[in-house]
Amino acid sequence: MIGFLGALLVAVAAAGPAAAPADAPVTWSVAPADATGPDGRRVIDVVLEPGGSVVEHVAVTNHSTAPVTFSITANDGYLTERGTFDMLPSGTPPVDGGAWLGVPDEAAVGAGETVVVPVEIEVPATAEPGDHPAGIAASILSTGSEVAVESRVGVRVNLTVAGEAVAGLDGRVVDVSYEPSWNPFAPGDLVVRYEVVNSGTVGLAAAGSAGASTLLGDVEPVSDGEPRELLPGGRVERELRVTGVWPLGPVDARVDVEPVLRDGAEVAAPSTVHLTATAWALPxxxxxxxxxxxxxxxxxxxxxxxxxxxxxxxxAASAHAHNPVPPRSPMERTR
CATH class of the missing domain: 1.20.5 (Single alpha-helices involved in coiled-coils or other helix-helix interfaces)
Structure with missing residues (x-):
């Protein structure tokens, strides 16, 4: 399935998506489309001037053996703690890009069929230049005794407002500590937890590395892997473990976070974030x-x-027992 998917617990009495057929499993997909059907895109990328508008489309395909009426919703997008894209729950009103997307309430899709749903995007004239992520989802409601499970599949919308956007990245060291080795004659690890925040108005990715300085010199830095995407205002906390640190007193941790802009971004890249902190590594x-x-x-x-x-x-006691001192005679005692 293209886009994102998820399941949410909601109250049965709440207004929500159409109920799923009880006698058959429901599978479906949602994909970017043109007016005739899926067009091969994985996400919808839209760049508009403040006050601009455009009509996009998504295709909802019902892979089930029975017709299904899906609820169609749009909302603000965000990144989960695992770095995957999702959109706010259907019961949460959008306050950013999701509020600029107009979709029909429902889409009735026959078994094995595809229905194209129009998406009207209207950007307010006062919209701030930069990225305003959103999503569009088709969902169903599986009812139970006390709660209902809303299952949804959706498409990511990268909505960008043209203008003077700003790319920014901030960070801080959350904690730094030393973990000695179980072997008293071996070096230990310096554990560094740091947080980075996208302080700009455009999305970017961040890749971090950490090293250490000790009385014996610098320790080879380690990387936290692939760059992690950060939407505007988003934050992420990472942990790095620097190995081969001898416990010789104060250890200076150095963290460098490199920003990575999306291809084609028309903004100046922010500077690399340099963070430092000190921990005591006692033997x-x-x-x-x-x-x-x-x-x-x-x-x-x-x-x-x-x-x-x-x-x-x-x-001494044994010698005294074998060689007792003879008693002195009365005449000897009077002499």
Whole structure:
């Protein structure tokens, strides 16, 4: 299926999508289209001037063996914690790009058929230049005893308002800590958690890397993988683990977050975000091992002393038992 999909729990009494047929599973797809049918796009990309308008289309295909009436909704788009695109629940009113999309309430689609749904996009004259992500979904409601499950499949709409947009990226270190190795003679890990925020008006991606500086020099930085998409106002928290850090006192963590603009973006790229933080990497394991060895030496030494003292006392008592001192005579005592 093209676009995004999801399931939401909603109250049965609430107004919502059409109910799904109870005697057969329902499968369907939604795709960008022209007036005649799907046109091969994966998302709808629209660039309009403030006050501009255009008519787009989506194709709803019913892959089931029975006709289904789908509820059609449009709403603001966002990225989930996993980085996938979704749109706000149908019961949440849109406040941005989703409010500029006009769609019919329903679409009746026969078994195995496709219906093209018009999407009227009207941008307010006061709209801020930049990206205003939105989505269009076709959904059904599966009722239960107390709650209903709204299942929806949709299409992403990248709606951009022309004008002087701004690309911006901010960040901060959330936490930095040192995790020693289980081996007291091996280096540990520096764990860095950082947050980045898209402070501009256009979408971009961000890729981060983290390194460390110790008394022995710099540690090779590590990357957090593929750049993570950030919509305007979006934020994401990542964690990086820098290995091979010896516990020799203060360790300076360095995080570099590189912004990546979309192909064809007509804005100046923001600067790379540089973040720093300090953690204390104390050699606790070697210290504890040394203390344990010292304690063991003291215990052994005290025990050897007691054993030696006991042996001397036992030897003296044995010698006295075998060589008693004869008693002195009365005449000897008076001399």
């Amino acid at each position: 606790l394991a070697p210290i504890l091992l040394a203390l344990l060895l010292v304690l063991l030496v003291l215990v052994v030494r005290n025990r050897l002393r007691r054993m030696l003292a006991d042996a001397r006392a036992e030897g």
